[in-house]
Amino acid sequence: MRQDDLYINKIDWISIAIYAVLVIIGWINIYAAVYDEQSIKSIFDFSINSGKQLVWIGTAVLLITVIMVADYRLFENLALILYGFFIILLIITPFIGKEVNGQILSVGFGNFRIQPAEFAKFATALALAKVMERPIFDLGQIKYQIQAIAVIMVPVILIMLQPDTGTAMVYFAFFIMLYREGMPQWYYVLGLSFVAITLLSLGIENNLYLAIAVGVIILILILLGKKKIPRILSLIGIGILIVGYSYSIDYVVSKLPEHQQNRIMVLFNPNLDPLGVGWNVTQSKIAIGSGGFFGKGYLEGTQTKFDFVPEQHTDFIFCTLGEEFGWLGSFVVIGLFCALLIRLVMLAERQKNRFSRIYGYCVISILLFHFMINIAMTVGLFPVVGIPLPFFSYGGSSLWSFTILLFIFIKLDSHRIQLLSRIG
Incomplete structure (x- = not known):
């Protein structure tokens, strides 16, 4: 059997x-x-978003071809160079980028523009895999924890300066990979505790109820460390910090931009501003709910046709699916995403090369985060933060970045035998 045939069989x-x-x-x-009954245009019409998306799909196929024919060692060798390149792009984006809705997100020439923050995801994944592949790298040690967190936080800080809070949040998905690779569990217990305190502080107005909830969380933390007295003392200190944090949430939220404050408050009180800030989520939920079990039929969604949901072709694309294909269509798509994620976990676990495994879990983490947050956002379970649905939402930068992210891993997996021989 030829080497090329062997490679194709491993894809x-x-x-x-x-x-x-x-x-x-x-x-x-x-x-x-984007369908309009008054001016019916073909799905292939390049003047509308579906036609433009078809161009992005075609160029994505070219990217896939380049990735699959490239030397698999190229991605490991260029990992830090690519990371550095996109960090530089993120640094200069606020100075040369195009401003949209108060955010400077894209750079380029003329009509060709890309969002560096989107492409920096796969570059950060490659950099993390490169930094962490060393045999001596141990996430149980502070110095290696700092190295991994630094790789993640540099693009986060630069993206926050644009400012693009939603995209910056995505980079914290890499902590899922760090957990798999041995990051101490107490980081996650503490992190989840702060998330819980944040939600409770925003959702509970009565100070007595808030104090009881915070006390329960602190008690749980202390019980988790009951076998070690020093841990109890440290957790008491953390408890004091959490209490202070819980009563400072209002101050922290007040420092956010007004539109972000409103989105957070609408999450806890959907009726706060139904015709303003809460309009998107309210109409999205109406669209999904009106679809019923089988949906209204393709191109028959009234919420969709009459543009009740802004940004429906990008961040709120899932509600189009829910309205026209119903619960059944939504279930199929969610099932496809779950099947892809499960498949990627299987591929990651069979990697014997540490670089490939770490990169694989980075891919899983990013896709999982986008998938969960986007759908939660469209049904009102998460604030609107502008996170696209992978492979689904309109946009060239989004489709390209997710395609590159996924197919680099598929390429590495197809050469897992060669990668194993390099470390054998």
Whole structure:
């Protein structure tokens, strides 16, 4: 058997097939989101978003071809160079980028523009894999924890300066990978505690109830460390810090931009401003709910056709699916995403090369975070933060970045035998 035939047989065609199905379903839903009965245009019309998305899909296929024919060692060798390149792009974006809705997100020339923050995701994933692949790298030690966290936080800080809070949040998904690779659990217990305190502080107005809730969380933390007295003392100190933090939430939120404050408050009180800040989520939930079990039919969604939901072809694309294909269509798409994520976990776990495994879990972390937050956002379980649905939402930067992220891992997996021989 020729070497090329052996390589083709090792490609994970299951992941590629799921990717292709998601991209196609996303494309036809983008057309539904911009469909206008008064001026019916073909889905292939390049003057509307579906036609433009088809161009992005075509160029994504070219990117896939380049990735799959490239030397698999190239990605490891260029990992830090790519990371440095996109860090430089993030630094200069506020100075040369185009401003949209108060955010400076894209750079480029003329009509060709890209969002460096989107592409920096796969570069950060490669950099983390490169930094952490060393045999001596141990996340149980502080110095190595600092190194990994620093790789993540540099792009986070630069993206926050644009400012793009939603995209910056995505980079914290890499902590899922760090957990798999041995980051101490107390980081996650403490982090989840602060998240819980934040939500309780925003959602509970009665100070007595808030104090009881905070006390329960502190008690749980102390019980988790009951076997070690020093840990109890440290957790008491952390408890005091949490109490102070819980009563400072209002101050912290007051320092956010006004539109972000409103989005947070609408999450806890959807009726706060139903015709203003809460409009998107309210109309999105109406669209999804009106779809019923089987949906209203393709191109028959009234919420979609009459543009009740802003940004429906991008961040709120899932509500188009829910309205026109109903619960059944939504279930199928969610099932496809879950199948892809489960498949990627299987691929990551079979990697014997540490670089490939770490990168694989970075891919899983990013896709999982986007998938969960986007859908939670459209049904009102998370503030609107502008996070696209992978392979589904309209946009060249989004589709390209997710495609590159996924297919680099598929490429590495297809060469897992060669990668194993390099460390053998």
